[in-house]
Amino acid sequence: MRIVTFVKYVPDAAGDRSFESDNTVDRETDGLLSELDEYAIEEALNLTDKDKGSETIAVTVGPDDAKDAVRKALQMGADKGVHVNDDAISGADAVGTAKILAATVKKVEEDEGPIDLIITGLASTDGQMSVVPAMVAELLGRPAATQGSSLEVTDTTATIRRDGDTASQYVEVALPALVSVTDQINEPRYPSFKGIMKAKKKPVAQYDLGDLGLDASAGGAGALTQIIELAPAPGRTAGEVVTDEGDGGQKLVDWLASKKLV
Amino acid sequence: MSEVLVLVDHADGKVRKSTLELLAFARRIGTPVAVFVGDAAAGEAAATTLGEHGAEKVLVASDPAYGEYLVAAHAELLAALVQERQPAAVIVTAGAEDREVAARAAIKTGSGIITDAVDVAADGSASQQVFAASYNVTSKVAQGVPFIAVKPNSTAPEPAAAAGTVEAVSFAPTDAAKTARIVKVEEKAASGRPNLTEAAIVVSGGRGTGGDFAAVEALADSLGAAVGASRAAVDAGWYPHSHQVGQTGKAVSPQLYVAAGISGAIQHRAGMQTSKNIVAINKDDEAPIFELADFGVVGDLFQVLPQATDAVNARK
Secondary structure (H helix, E strand, O other), X not given: OEEEEEOOEEEOOOOOOOEOOOOOEOOOOOEEEOHHHHHHHHHHHHHHOOOOOXXXXXXXXXXXXXXXXXXXXXXXXXXXEEEEOXXXXXXXXXXXXXXXXXXXXXXXXXXXXXXXXXXXXXXXXXXXXXXXXXXXXXXXXXXEEEEEOEEEEOOOEEXXXXXXXXXXXXXXXXXXXXXXEOOOOOOOOOOOHHHXXXXXXXXXXXXXXXXXXXXXXXXXXXXXXXXXXXXXXOOXXXXXXXXXXXXXXXXXXXXXXXXXXX | OOEEXXXXXXXXXXXXXXXXXXXXXXXXXXXXXXXXXXXXXXXXXXXXXXXXXXXXXXXXXXXXXXXXXXXXXXXXXXXXHHHHHOOXXXXXXXXXXXXXXXXXXXXXXXXXXXXXXXXXXXXXOEEEEEOOOOEEEEEEEOOOOOEEEEOOOOOOOOOEOOOOEEEEOOOOOOHHHOOOEEEEEEEOOOOOOOOOOOOOEEEEEOHHHOOOOHHHHHHHHHHOOEEEEOHXXXXXXXXXXXXXXXXXXXXXXXXXXXXEOOOOOHHHHHHHOXXXXXXXXXXXXXXXXXXXXXXXXXXXHHHHHHHHHHHHHHHO
């Protein structure tokens, strides 16, 4: 089983997330591997760990610092990394990102042989669009079973459980395929000391857009969506706070009534 | 005036409120044309409601493949309709499935997509709130047809009489779209409460409940609200993940959000900060949730919530 997992380096939500003057996300700030990608890595490793002929390849697209996302995946146990880095990528939209990722999968397959399964997280924790996995599947013409809270893989199929509000669906796809997984699927491992040491020797291939057969139109220059206005939201201001002295519930409802909410 | 395609979200023909909100946005851009995927009789039933909210036509697509396969067949349908009708925009709800349908149809038609829109303008541009609602962003789709996935509760449904003429769609999905097969469905027991992302009021419980959601549920029921939970409560196994509000759960923007025993970490705020009114109950007067609450009560939720529930019931 050969698996590719997409890993994204994102600004830390606990820090100051902001935008550059050209309306692209400020990626110079403190960043880390998007938490939701850890579940995809864990799921890939569960499938490839025990078999010597299997491997997990972690792919990231982003500036220099994005190598940290690949490194974390390698520390957790992924076998190889791929880092797609090109100044022209800055400002890429979801469609552009999906095109770059799909081209990277094709490149890995041309160089090293077929990929059976692509496993991704549910969404990145910065953009949170949750559309790139579906787009990559569309571009590659591969079946996609998305938002799995469980995953069963055989030699020829992958089956996920997709939890909705009123029902859970079990969805089966034939390999090769793409699956995306939620944070309900597993408990991602922490890198061990041994894993951290071994990661230093693992190969990370470096590609630019040209290596993937793409040009600058896959990046910001060709973005199909454009920001026309961007401004910090007027922050919510703290309202009235009362201390419960036996009448807190009543005061709460009085406030709701004053706002015509009850 | 150009058409605007609106993908209908429904349960067996009962049109969800979120779809009526989409029609209100669509009317700003052009003539709404609803796309109903489901059986013909359900489509007829839905057409009445859709027509009352501005849908000039209701295109009913009834191929059985839509019910048997996930996402890709719907995306083929939407792309085919876009190519045939050249609408000014395509608007869908930002639900788990429809956003993927829009994403794949956008790729097929060489179009851009805007997700989680909270406002849509007449020129087809749309606004979002990003980074836990700390920025407002307005974007436009520069190529192809704008695909816009809209967050529920972003506007109010507007009655607007239109023909709601039903037309059967002859398009049949290709085998290439019949790849993600739904092999089994497990229905969940109905809670009788509104859907979390669509509810006008949400009452959520967190770590402060200690795992006892009875008081949270009782207040929710008195208000006709959905029940939410923080990640801490879900990770502790106190409430199902499908109720989780936050960065790794659902994003909600109801008229009223009540946070009980929730500290208000950034992960939680990311999912509820766009709520119109926020009320917080917490023992800790320094809990960050109070920084964004319009009204806060420092106190024990097991005292405050039951009293509030009684007070709400007394007003009925």
